[in-house]
Amino acid sequence: MPAYIVKRLLLALAVAVTVSLVNFSLVLLSGDIAVSIGGPTATYEQLDRIRRDLGLDQPIPLQYLRWLGGALQGNFGDSLFYRTPVADLIWQRLPVTLTLGLLAMTFTIVVAIPLGVIAALRPNSLLDRMALGIAVAGQAMPSFWFALMLIVVFSVLFPILPPSGAAGWEYFIMPTVVLGYSAMPAVMRLTRSGMLEVLNADYIRTAYAKGLGNIKVLFKHALRNAVIPVVSLAAVQFGYMLAGSIVVESIFALNGTGFLAWEAMKTADLPVVQAIMFLFSLFYILLTFLADMLNAWLDPRIRIG
Amino acid sequence: MTMRVKGLHLGSVQWGALAMAGALAFAPLTASAGKKEDTLNIGWSRVIETNDVYFNQAVREGMIVGRMIWDNLVERDPVTGEYKPLLATSYKWINETTLDMELRQGVKFHNGADFSADDVVYTLNWASNPESKVSVPIMVNWIKNVEKTGPFAVRINLKQPFPAALEYLSAAIPIYPHEYYARVGTKGMSEAPVGTGPYIASNVQPGRTITLTKNPNYLKGGPKGTPTIGKIVQRTIADEQTQVAELLSGRLDWMWNATPDTADNLRKRGNLNVIDGETMRIGFISFNANGTGGANPMQDVRVRRAVAHAIDRQGITKALIRGSARVIPSACYPTQFGCAQDGIPQYAYDPAKAKALLAEAGFPNGLDIDLYGYLDRPHTEAIMNNLQAVGIRPKLNWLTFGPMFTALQQGKAPFTHLTTGAWSINDVSITLRGSFAGGPWDIARDQKVIDLVLAADNIVDQDKRKALYKEALVRINEQVYWLPLNTYYITYAFTKDLDFTPHADEVARFYQSKWK
Numbered sequence: 031m032p033a034y035i036v037k038r039l040l041l042a043l044a045v046a047v048t049v050s051l052v053n054f055s056l057v058l059l060s061g062d063i064a065v066s067i068g069g070p071t072a073t074y075e076q077l078d079r080i081r082r083d084l085g086l087d088q089p090i091p092l093q094y095l096r097w098l099g100g101a102l103q104g105n106f107g108d109s110l111f112y113r114t115p116v117a118d119l120i121w122q123r124l125p126v127t128l129t130l131g132l133l134a135m136t137f138t139i140v141v142a143i144p145l146g147v148i149a150a151l152r153p154n155s156l157l158d159r160m161a162l163g164i165a166v167a168g169q170a171m172p173s174f175w176f177a178l179m180l181i182v183v184f185s186v187l188f189p190i191l192p193p194s195g196a197a198g199w200e201y202f203i204m205p206t207v208v209l210g211y212s213a214m215p216a217v218m219r220l221t222r223s224g225m226l227e228v229l230n231a232d233y234i235r236t237a238y239a240k241g242l243g244n245i246k247v248l249f250k251h252a253l254r255n256a257v258i259p260v261v262s263l264a265a266v267q268f269g270y271m272l273a274g275s276i277v278v279e280s281i282f283a284l285n286g287t288g289f290l291a292w293e294a295m296k297t298a299d300l301p302v303v304q305a306i307m308f309l310f311s312l313f314y315i316l317l318t319f320l321a322d323m324l325n326a327w328l329d330p331r332i333r334i335g
Numbered sequence: 336m337t338m339r340v341k342g343l344h345l346g347s348v349q350w351g352a353l354a355m356a357g358a359l360a361f362a363p364l365t366a367s368a369g370k371k372e373d374t375l376n377i378g379w380s381r382v383i384e385t386n387d388v389y390f391n392q393a394v395r396e397g398m399i400v401g402r403m404i405w406d407n408l409v410e411r412d413p414v415t416g417e418y419k420p421l422l423a424t425s426y427k428w429i430n431e432t433t434l435d436m437e438l439r440q441g442v443k444f445h446n447g448a449d450f451s452a453d454d455v456v457y458t459l460n461w462a463s464n465p466e467s468k469v470s471v472p473i474m475v476n477w478i479k480n481v482e483k484t485g486p487f488a489v490r491i492n493l494k495q496p497f498p499a500a501l502e503y504l505s506a507a508i509p510i511y512p513h514e515y516y517a518r519v520g521t522k523g524m525s526e527a528p529v530g531t532g533p534y535i536a537s538n539v540q541p542g543r544t545i546t547l548t549k550n551p552n553y554l555k556g557g558p559k560g561t562p563t564i565g566k567i568v569q570r571t572i573a574d575e576q577t578q579v580a581e582l583l584s585g586r587l588d589w590m591w592n593a594t595p596d597t598a599d600n601l602r603k604r605g606n607l608n609v610i611d612g613e614t615m616r617i618g619f620i621s622f623n624a625n626g627t628g629g630a631n632p633m634q635d636v637r638v639r640r641a642v643a644h645a646i647d648r649q650g651i652t653k654a655l656i657r658g659s660a661r662v663i664p665s666a667c668y669p670t671q672f673g674c675a676q677d678g679i680p681q682y683a684y685d686p687a688k689a690k691a692l693l694a695e696a697g698f699p700n701g702l703d704i705d706l707y708g709y710l711d712r713p714h715t716e717a718i719m720n721n722l723q724a725v726g727i728r729p730k731l732n733w734l735t736f737g738p739m740f741t742a743l744q745q746g747k748a749p750f751t752h753l754t755t756g757a758w759s760i761n762d763v764s765i766t767l768r769g770s771f772a773g774g775p776w777d778i779a780r781d782q783k784v785i786d787l788v789l790a791a792d793n794i795v796d797q798d799k800r801k802a803l804y805k806e807a808l809v810r811i812n813e814q815v816y817w818l819p820l821n822t823y824y825i826t827y828a829f830t831k832d833l834d835f836t837p838h839a840d841e842v843a844r845f846y847q848s849k850w851k
Contacts, residue, residue: 065741065775076465076472077775111384112541114522122541181580193580194572196543283572285543292573293382293542298738 034326042319049311050101053304054094063110063300097304106305111297116305119290126196126286127279130205131271137210138217139264143257145214146221147248150256153226161222165215177208177281194283205282209275213267220263224256231255258328265321269314369588370832370850373565377589377845378572378581382542385525388509389462389469395841398507398759400569402559403547403846404445405509405530408436408455409501410558413838416670416761418501419558422450422510422531431496431795432479438487442554444512445535452483457513459491471758473768474507496793498800499672499762506760533562533846545569563849582607582828589829591843595657598826609828611658612837615668616756618711618820620646620718621743621770625780628746632702639815641692642750643682645725648820650684651717658824665808666766666817670839673763673791673804680812689725701726707748708732709739714820715752744775754823759840763804764792771807771816779816 064080081087085096100107106116142165149161184204185193195201228234229252237247275288287306294302326332369376383397384390388405391397410421420426423436442450462469463478477497482490493500515529528536531554534547547567555561570587572578579597581587583604593601593609602609620642622633632638648662664681667674693701706722706729708715719729734742742748757765770776772792773785784807791803811817827837835848 065744076468079468111382113385113390114525114541119541178576181577185580186583189584192586193584194574194577195570280573281577283570283574283577285571285573289573290542297384 031326034332035323038319038322042315046312046315049315050098050308051094053307053311054097058090063298101305101308106308107301109294109299109302111294111299111302116301119302120287120305120309123285123287123290126284127272127275127288130202130209130275130278130284130286131268133202133206134209134213134271134275135264135268137206138213138267141210142214142217143221143253143260146218147225147253149218149222150225150229151248158222161218165218168211169215171211173208173212174277174281176211177204177278180204180208181281194281196284196286201282201284205275205278205284208282209271209278213271216263217260217267220260221256224259225252228252228256254328258325261324261328262318262321265317266314269310269317272313273310368585369830373850375564375567375589375833375845375848376570376581376587377567377843378570378578378587379591380571380573380575380578382571383545385521385541386528386536386539386545387521387524388507389467390521390525391470391507395756395759398841399843399845400536400545400547401507401509402532402842402844403534403567404528404532404536405511406532406557406559407505407509408438409505411502411505411761412558413840413842413844418505421505421558422455426501429490432493434491434493434500435484436489436491438489439554440487442531443552444515444529444531445550446512446515446529448512448514448529450510450512450531452485452487452489454510454513455489456481456483457517458511459508461516462508471507473765474503474758477503496795498795498797499760499764499792502672502760502762507758533559534567543571559844560847562846564845567845579828582830588833589827589835589843591825591827593826593828595826598828601828606831607828608831608833608835609826610837611824611826613659613661613822613824613839614756614841615671615759615761615839616754616823616841617663617666617668618714618752618754618823619666620750620818620820621753621778622750622816622818623743623746623748623778624814624816625778626746627778627780631749632696632698632704633749635696636814637692637696638698638702639818640682641689641696641725642722642727643815643818644685644689644692645727646718646721646818646820647684651714651721652821655714655717656821656823658826660821660824662821663819664812666811666819667763667808668757668761668822668839671757671761671763671766672797673801675801675805675808678805679809682815682818686721686725693726698726701728703728703730704749705730705732705747707734707739707742707751708753709734710754711752718752740776743778746778756841759842761840763808764788767804767807768792771811779811779814781810781814781816784810784816 063084064077064086085093104117108114109116109119112119145161145164149158152158181193181204184191191203192201234247234252237251275286276292279286279288280292290302291306294306379396381394381396383394383400386400388397388401391401406422408421408423409418409426411418422439422442424439426434426436429435438452438455444450459478459481461467463475465472469475477493477500479492479494482492484490509530511524512529516524525541526539528539533550533553535550536545537548538544538546549562549565553562572581575594575597578587578590579601582590598609601607622639623631624634624639626634652660652662663669664676665674665679669676693699704727706719708731712733715731719731722729732742739751743751755766767788771779771784772788773780787803787807791800791807794800794803825837825841827835829835832851833848834851837843
């Protein structure tokens with residue numbers, strides 16, 4: 031197991047360095063930042079001063095190392111748009127995005143896994159078809175459309191939920207459902223196929239033969255094995271939910287980091303874009319690493335093989 | 336994000352509008368909660384980057400909030416255009432470069448500090464110092480320095496004659512409390528703004544919401560009037576359809592920038608006022624006539640004129656922009672001082688003439704060329720259709736503001752579809768100084784225009800100024816450095832409980848609004 035951990039850690043580190051390099055280079059291609067900051071009334075002298083102040087006149091490798099050095103200490107520089115430290119901006123907005131991500135992930139797991147298990151118990155039955163139907167609908171429906179439909183129904187036609195804002199728990203209900211529903215189909219279908227495969231395995235028959243009850247066989251023996259690929263998927267989905275909540279945050283005016291990223295892209299706020307991309311990449315890498323560890327713990331074949 | 340349904344090509348906005356249109360038909364009439372609670376709930380999509388007006392990149396929403404929190408020395412009456420004393424009680428030009436002002440006594444800042452000449456001297460000297468790096472230096476760089484001539488009297492010394500001084504002083508030059516700003520700096524001022532204005536910022540959550548409470552001690556009888564609404568809560572709601580839902584559910588009392596389709600749907604409702612207000616924003620095409628960044632076909636005035644003849648400005652404005660938008664003859668907003676309307680060369684919609692000009696310029700088979708744009712895509716695409724009809728095959732480079740301006744400045748863009756709101760300054764100097772006076776944004780670099788603009792900027796005689804600006808505008812159109820297109824308008828939607836009047840400078844004056 032230790033060798034396995036070290037191997038995965040080194041791989042994660044290599045990915046993180048590559049991501050930081052790509053991230054830094056990509057954003058450099060987005061135009062002259064000094065011109066964006068100076069705006070249409072800036073003089074040549076002002077533009078030169080901005081380039082000097084931001085170190086944009088230095089060689090690119092040096093700019094990268096300076097940026098990476100700062101980032102590792104939590105210093106991502108100042109936002110060009112807000113003129114405040116990037117770290118402060120992200121820190122202020124992270125709670126909303128984390129809350130939404132965690133709620134949506136919980137919603138996905140709580141609904142999708144039981145649905146997958148139920149569907150697998152009676153394959154091709156009406157129940158299975160209904161569960162699949164729910165999943166397919168979730169996959170087919172664009173989240174902005176679903177979000178607006180929820181708003182239309184629950185805020186306009188039957189005004190029981192607030193359409194936007196983040197002033198209380200009730201504000202998170204619709205965003206959670208929208209974000210969670212988009213991730214549900216994959217989790218549900220993977221659980222179903224995993225369960226179908228496992229339920230036909232010999233050891234399950236043995237478990238039943240030993241006289242174990244349905245619940246014990248399903249949840250202690252079958253689900254533990256069926257859920258292994260779901261763990262990896264859930265980790266990836268969670269990363270997606272955090273980084274990909276831009277649409278949901280915009281529609282429900284939650285104004286977390288997803289919305290901040292969107293605004294930063296629109297205003298060419300280079301330090302904010304770089305910092306958010308970097309942080310979410312790290313988060314993604316961390317989640318994948320944790321999922322690998324969890325999988326290795328659940329399935330000895332992974333850590334030994 | 337787009338979806339295709341039975342030949343219809345709908346974007347997310349249209350899908351959202353479609354859903355909301357359906358909802359509008361069935362939605363119950365929910366009364367606004369605002370009037371009952373004496374709280375005006377307003378929403379808009381753009382984020383104000385900082386509440387420190389001097390570092391705001393002229394986003395209108397920042398100006399709106401700024402005018403509520405702070406006062407300027409003078410106020411331009413949006414209806415008559417007259418400059419009325421605000422924090423000043425009177426002003427007098429001593430000579431062409433010296434402006435004396437008497438200041439109002441007994442005014443207090445929101446933190447209890449007394450307003451005096453020290454605040455004016457500090458604010459204007461600080462803002463006009465290049466080291467302060469304010470966002471729009473052109474707004475203050477005409478000030479040489481400001482002296483205190485008494486506890487409530489100041490003298491503003493100008494670098495050279497600048498007749499538009501009062502217009503600039505009335506626009507985006509608010510007076511800050513000197514001790515407070517020196518202590519907290521721009522970050523502190525943005526997070527906890529302190530001014531003398533009609534509203535006090537009581538809760539600021541950057542990028543999300545600002546709560547403004549009526550200033551009970553606001554000066555009486557001033558040109559901004561006396562605020563009547565107790566509380567104003569602003570929220571940033573990025574999505575237009577969400578704003579509509581908030582409006583329909585009575586949680587929002589006012590929104591703006593409704594798209595034409597949304598506005599049409601909202602008009603069908605009985606409980607909302609939906610009105611169009613013309614703005615100072617104009618659309619135009621800028622040409623790289625100077626060949627900065629490498630040779631391009633737009634260096635030939637015949638090609639530029641071909642573009643001008645190819646575009647059906649009237650048709651596009653009527654069909655696409657609708658509302659009160661109109662075609663403009665010159666490169667400025669008609670009410671701006673010096674924005675000549677008559678005697679400017681015009682280019683009628685004439686595709687045959689456009690083709691002939693192209694052939695004469697050596698492009699009988701048309702040409703392939705890059706077109707840049709950043710804001711008004713449906714309009715840009717309509718222009719592209721017109722151009723294709725005469726053989727100009729544009730390849731669209733759709734960028735965000737920053738990269739678009741980089742391309743423009745570095746001469747990568749042969750021609751660009753742009754807009755400008757002139758920072759709500761009702762004087763043509765703001766536009767011409769920025770784009771035709773030889774600075775980084777002047778891609779025409781025509782010495783004749785540069786001389787005319789610089790001369791006009793520094794002449795006090797208003798008739799001579801007008802004549803010089805007109806000469807510059809004539810040359811700009813004659814050479815087609817810019818092709819003026821149209822004005823824009825904004826659609827406001829608000830509860831019928833609210834008495835609200837829009838103005839062309841796009842500054843919503845909530846301190847003059849009241850409940851009906």
